[in-house]
Amino acid sequence: MDQEEIIKVSNLQVTFGERQVLEDVSFSIYRNQVTVILGGSGSGKTTILKHLIGLMAVQQGEVKVLDRNLASIEEEQQENLYHKIGVFFQNGALLNSMTVAENIALPIEQHTNLSGELLEKVIRLKLNLVNLAHAYDLYPSELSGGMLKRAALARAIALDPPLLFCDEPGAGLDPISLASLDNLILNLKNQLGISVVLVTHEVASIMRLADRIIFLDKGRVVFEGSLKEALSSEIDLINRFFHKGQID
């Protein structure tokens, strides 16, 4: 494959006590694509995502993100890596004690020398991008579900990361808000060249966004390929998901 690999997971194995959560998982994620990680409850999606964003230590196998091996990464390198990835958590995870603007300013102030007028303008630019220009001084508790997600997206891309991880961004959103959020993510990919790793169950979102699909079942990768290939897959599990909306 001639595409540039930005994430490579090889033979990843994870056990929680006696229970094996991931069994010999291997896959690759490529630049400037939206890759969707799919699977039923307990299939290991969240565990994989937590490994990719460095929230869980690699027990066995190898996880490479932007050419850094997370199994043997030093603290300083890990911090540098965090400047290059954005994470959009399921519930937004905005800090409630800060306004939306302060939430977005937090990583910029911590990791750059930007301040004053320019910082304010960069924040406004990001808020404009997610159509939240009016929410600058609002607190997270004053936002609706859809607005909260968009504010979280603005914070996730505060440092213009080349790689964005999204954990079920559409959870709890109505179809209109979901479509608008998907369009934003698509714009980030098309206009800014951001690579996106998405964990979601929303078929509509997958149809709109996915370039590649990684399908998990019981801790194993059962399918890895393009959306087109997934739609015509003979695998019963994938068939049922895409054509009947069922997932175990």
Added chain:
Amino acid sequence: MDEPLKSYNQFNVEDNKLILPQKLEIDQVEQFYQQSKDFLQAYDKSKLHIDFKNIEAIDSAGITVVELIKHHFEKKNVAVIYENLSETAEKKLSIFSLASTQAEEKPDKEHILVRVGDKAWNFWHDVVKFVVLTADIFYWTLHDLFSTKSRRKGEFYNQAVTIGVKAVPIVTTLAFIIGLVLALQSAAQLRSFGANIYIVDLTVIAMMREMGPLITAILVAGRSGSAIAAEIATMKVTSELDALTTMALNPIRFVVVPKMYGAIFTLPFLTVLANLMGIIGGMVVAYFYLDISPDIFINRMSESLFIRDILTGFAKSLFFAGIIVLTGCYYGFHVDKGAEGVGKVTTSAVVVAITLVIIADSIFGLLFY
């Protein structure tokens, strides 16, 4: 005028041109913007070309600076033209826009009298809300005395254990220590006057009238008042109170009334225990420092203690129980801003409850002594 500007090679005034550097990313923009300020101030031509020919990397912060410069000149009626845009820069310019992002004008600061008036009005509003909530809680507390229907089974017992029984160790320990210290501090003075026996009057009256009810109320306010505020506030921010309402269950009756019964029922007993332990503390000091045996201490106690002291201490504790529950509930019901709000109302509930308890105690003091 042009001389100082020539020191920046990217500003070419003769050609009406601003040539952007190779890299205009978040780590470089601050310096570039500071350099640009002189240029922005001094430039007085009718047209400006912003040249992207050197740009190899530009991010959202870089776009912000370019857009800021453009806006600055457009306000001065200078036509701004972008030149040699790469595909990447063009895409980024199309997705990021500063349009309509100018800060909203902040209203002028209001006159001090207006602000004081607003504060007074808000305070009055809070008082009215507190009175309304108090009336509501007392209505349902009295109502549930006579109507057992829909009463939460076992909840009174749970609350009595949580508010009262679990507070016994801390209340008794602290009351004993305070009684001990109170007697110890007075012992030396009384001995120097030969008035050893008055240690009994001092300890007993102080504990029964003031210290016992007050210490108990302060400890319960800190322990249970905060818990009540946090529980109700959490229920509010997670919409549990709304869920109760939509199930036709009155949140005050369901959540508050059992707590009120639990506090009113247990606080007097806690106060009696606190009094007792405080007096025992005094008795220990009297025995070891002033040679007053427990028999003499108890005999003297029966002479110095009046039934009125016991009853007022009892009445106080009932009143304090009401204050603690009411304050906790008031702050719990008026929470806002999610998790942070819960923390704030919890702190406020404890501070206000303790303040109100001390104020009420002094009013009792003025009325009865």
